[in-house]
Amino acid sequence: xxxxxxxxxxxxxxxxxxxxxxxxxxxxxxxxxxxxxxxxxxxxxxxxxxxxxxxxxxxxxxxxxxxxxxxxxxxxxxxxxxxxxxxxxxxxxxxxxxxxxxxxxxxxxxxxxxxxxxxxxxxxxxxxxxxxxxxxxxxxxxxxxxxxxxxxxxxxxxxxxxxxxxxxxxxxxxxxxxxxxxxxxxxxxxxxxxxxxxxxxxxxxxxxxxxxxxxxxxxxxxxxxxxx
Numbered sequence: 001x002x003x004x005x006x007x008x009x010x011x012x013x014x015x016x017x018x019x020x021x022x023x024x025x026x027x028x029x030x031x032x033x034x035x036x037x038x039x040x041x042x043x044x045x046x047x048x049x050x051x052x053x054x055x056x057x058x059x060x061x062x063x064x065x066x067x068x069x070x071x072x073x074x075x076x077x078x079x080x081x082x083x084x085x086x087x088x089x090x091x092x093x094x095x096x097x098x099x100x101x102x103x104x105x106x107x108x109x110x111x112x113x114x115x116x117x118x119x120x121x122x123x124x125x126x127x128x129x130x131x132x133x134x135x136x137x138x139x140x141x142x143x144x145x146x147x148x149x150x151x152x153x154x155x156x157x158x159x160x161x162x163x164x165x166x167x168x169x170x171x172x173x174x175x176x177x178x179x180x181x182x183x184x185x186x187x188x189x190x191x192x193x194x195x196x197x198x199x200x201x202x203x204x205x206x207x208x209x210x211x212x213x214x215x216x217x218x219x220x221x222x223x224x225x226x227x228x
Contacts, residue, residue: 021119024063026095028075033102035123037063037093042212060092060116065211066155066183067092069220071099072209073181074152081105084149087173089139089166090156094120097152101129105150110137139165147175154183157190167197170225180225183209185218194223202227 024035038061041047050062074081074096082104088097091109093116101107101124109124109132111117117134124132137144139162151174157166170180184190198204202225210217 024068024095026068026071026099028072029078031075031102033071033095033099033127035063035093035095035098036119036126037061039063041065043216043218045216058113058115060090060111060113061119063093063095064155065218065220066185067095068211069209070096070152070154070181070183070222073183073207073222074099074103078103081150085147085175086150086152087144087146087148089151089153089169091120091134092116092154094123096154097132098124098127098129100150100152101132102127106131108133108135108146108148110135112136112138139169142169144169144173146173147178148173149175149178151178151180152182153180155185157182157184157193158187160189160192163193163196166193170197171227174227176228178226181222182225183220183222185220194225197225 021036021038022040024037024040026033038057039050040063041050042065081100084105086097086100086105086107088107088109091097091111094109097107097109109120111120114136117136121134142165151170157163174180194204205224207222209220209222211220212218
């Protein structure tokens with residue numbers, strides 16, 4: 001699974017400032033989705049380069065391999081998403097939620113920052129997907145009491161300080177029989193959370209995806225969590 005950015009970078013106009021951007025094209029199962037992003041982070045080298053930049057661009061504007069992997073996972077089980085209520089945490093550029101919505105899911109996409117949410121909205125519009133609810137939301141001040149059949153998160157469990165805030169969201173916002181779908185490049189801190197959740201009674205299965213160019217593929221785990 002390789003990204004297909006435009007050769008020429010252009011500027012995306014936002015209320016904050018113009019942002020150089022590229023396009024990613026995901027083609028699968030006879031469909032195509034197009035996602036604007038500030039840069040693809042497909043390999044570990046890409047990630048280290050991003051982290052060393054100064055000033056560092058917001059993480060949510062980049063296209064991360066975990067988002068690509070979970071989008072493929074969603075497409076591979078399209079029937080499980082049709083007509084379902086889906087919450088996406090840390091949506092960023094929005095690929096997973098947009099794919100789910102295009103398959104017939106009722107989607108709420110959330111992010112802490114307005115700038116990624118702006119691009120997320122634009123990406124939904126570019127893909128002809130309507131009806132997604134876009135919401136600014138802080139996990140530390142979470143006030144959503146709704147329940148969802150699916151909770152999605154791509155590369156959102158890398159920060160240990162946020163684990164205590166994500167745990168109650170998974171428990172309180174998941175419908176009976178619902179599932180959490182998390183994608184992550186097997187970060188040690190992320191695996192510690194998953195191990196802790198398993199000890200607390202969550203059932204966890206994993207599907208392994210490979211994202212990126214052949215010369216530098218990135219292994220991504222898509223973890224499915226269920227309880228009860």
